Amino acid sequence: xxxxxxxxxxxxxxxxILPSLRSSDLKGDSLIYYxxxxxxxxxxSDYKDKKxxxxxxxxxxxxxxxxxxxxxxxxxxxxxxxxVFMRDLIASKCMNRFVRITGRxxxxxxxxxxxxxxxxxxxxxxxxQILVLxxxxx
Numbered sequence: 001x002x003x004x005x006x007x008x009x010x011x012x013x014x015x016x017i018l019p020s021l022r023s024s025d026l027k028g029d030s031l032i033y034y035x036x037x038x039x040x041x042x043x044x045s046d047y048k049d050k051k052x053x054x055x056x057x058x059x060x061x062x063x064x065x066x067x068x069x070x071x072x073x074x075x076x077x078x079x080x081x082x083x084v085f086m087r088d089l090i091a092s093k094c095m096n097r098f099v100r101i102t103g104r105x106x107x108x109x110x111x112x113x114x115x116x117x118x119x120x121x122x123x124x125x126x127x128x129q130i131l132v133l134x135x136x137x138x
């Protein structure tokens with residue numbers, strides 16, 4: 001019986017709390033969309049000027065590009081990724097690795113988009129599943 005009361009309490013609390021959220025509470029720099037690169041490439045207008053965090057393969061040191069995979073990077077398949085503008089933030093240890101990167105997604109036209117205002121880059125270490133901070137700006 002206690003379990004049902006607890007569930008009922010949280011359901012009622014959700015009904016009371018959720019309507020009090022305004023759309024302005026969900027805007028701003030604090031909201032980050034954790035999405036896949038596939039979703040971002042397929043629906044770029046949904047994320048225009050929003051802060052996103054995604055995983056991809058970071059390559060091309062002279063003009064960094066985030067690709068879907070290492071194979072796409074090897075082929076320089078730019079249709080499977082987009083440029084990353086980092087303001088001299090990138091360290092060589094971040095390059096040619098799978099990374100989780102957080103920044104603002106910009107969209108100038110349906111086929112011209114990039115990741116800017118990078119706040120951090122995490123690399124996946126080869127030996128395990130944990131992410132290690134590569135570099136960041138905060």
